[in-house]
Amino acid sequence: MHKALVIDPDKCTSCLQCEMACSFEHEGVFNPAKSRIKIFEFEHGKRSIPYTCTQCAEAWCMHACPVEAITVNLSTGAKEVNPDVCVGCKVCTIACPFGTVNYESDSGKVAKCDLCGGDPQCAEVCPTDAITYVEADWTGYDKMRDSAVRAHS
Amino acid sequence: MSNYLILGAGPAGVIAAETLRKVDPSGSVTLIGDEPEAPYSRMALPYMLAENVGESGTHLRHGERHFDKLGIDIRQGRVNALDVGARSVALSDGSSVGYDKLLIATGSHTIRPPIPGMDLAGVENCWTLEDARKIAARAKPGSRVTLMGAGFIGCIVLEALAARNVDLTVIERDDRMLPRMMDNTGGQMIRRWCESKGVRVLVNTAVQGVSKSGEQLVLELAGGESLEADLVVCATGVKPNVDFLENTGIRVEDGIIVDNRLCTSVPNVFAAGDVAQGPDRTTGRQEVHAIQPTASEHGRIAARNMAGVDTPYGGSLSMNVLNTLGLVSSSFGAWDGVSGGSSTNAVDTLGYKYLRLEFEDDYLVGALALGLTQHVGVIRGLMQTRVPLGKWKARLIRDPHQLMSAYLECTQGVIA
């Protein structure tokens, strides 16, 4: 079984270390706007939630891609975008029902979490363990449904 | 051992063939397509025209001998007739091929308006790889190009033509660009944007005919104006490829009617992709959604059902994303609203930003967005999971930009 990023919003202090680490790993700059994990704040910052791709089993983005630019990394299970193949059509950005594939106008391509090849920097730097990289066996939808039920029960 | 036959080697056919191979490793899988090309994606053609990729960059699969290795028998041929009693298809070369289960994934073909001159050389569609080659040969920097039709496909082609630095005029019969994908606010915004980038846009304008004057094409417009062009690109609509289904009893309306297993009205015959009129996830009616994600979902689900792995389909969602000279727009589901529903929007005319949301009861059922590139997919998420919005509906009506917060809270339960 592959490891997954497990997120515990209760522990998140919104310090943005994950966004900095992610943008540095992928773009070589410390710039939260270029991060593939995003912190969303609620109640004027009283609560926050780190949010990124769950590498869902359905892989909506991968199946919708017209040119096979998104493939599974067999060692991590991550759905990775190959920028040399991506034509920037953005179909994956609307096909992903989690909204975790984003178009970057600078490059004209899309970017998404790739688990940093098995050493996700967000989890590495998170000082509170709000983001951890551990064994887990849910699909994106299971997780989403679970939490939806919790939110409305 | 089952004998599977797939007609059409576009995305729907190819994905179905691969899925069949996966779920029924011992079945024989034959894929027949009439284009003399390796299977490719039409929707990658604009990027080839923009010279972002070469021809091979449009291919659906890149692995060497991909289909051989999977044991998929891929053949070039055109199907002329189907005999559902004998379970066989007739090809134009006189041969025939039998099947146990058949998938029709033949897509559509382009149609041109019934006006004079539409058959002249230099009047091209942008539908096949061969069309794209012809356009590339004529659309040189500075050439005068007229694009007929500013629908979704037309606007994608517009982007590609602009990237070739041609002198571009767009003609649309309707009163705005993207009449079926954008409301008036969005359509006019895109038009202003295009004009600010140097593209001439003529709406409410009909072309009455095209003629040739020396090497030039001349378009006669209603109202008397005429327009010279080196190339006319026609994006004025498509029709499903269903001619060979005559007298088969297979029910066809706007496309081939399929149920939620992608089965047609005739047993053992399935249909997928642009040619199929299948269940719509939000309306429950059968609709043609001629887009890549639907072709891919149809292909996969049809194949599973063909192989006897019962897989109901929740239905496709009408959705599009478009880049017009750098302005990104998207549309989802019932963006024009539903009767008895409620609506909200936020417009930033100067900043070229627009977000419109449509609700029915407690659910999001449609949306339009201009200038939104981050987390757009959550619109699909909210629509297809039918998450009740609860108190977020009122908040969204006050401020549509709370979309991501609404999504996170409704689906992830951050705040109880």
Ligand SMILES: Cc1cc2nc3c(=O)[nH]c(=O)nc-3n(C[C@H](O)[C@H](O)[C@H](O)COP(=O)(O)OP(=O)(O)OC[C@H]3O[C@@H](n4cnc5c(N)ncnc54)[C@H](O)[C@@H]3O)c2cc1C
């Ligand atoms: C320029 C352009 C841009 C596009 N951009 C987008 C976009 O941005 N997003 C999006 O979602 N969609 C886009 N689309 C639409 C998308 O390409 C289609 O939805 C998709 O190709 C449908 O796949 P399909 O397999 O159903 O049909 P097709 O791709 O049309 O494949 C069907 C194949 O069957 C063959 N065939 C037909 N009749 C026969 C016969 N009798 N015998 C044998 N073979 C036959 C055809 O020649 C064709 O090769 C675009 C299309 C075009 C043309």
Ligand code: SF4
């Ligand atoms: S934007 Fe790139 S990765 Fe996404 S579907 Fe298009 S080609 Fe594939």
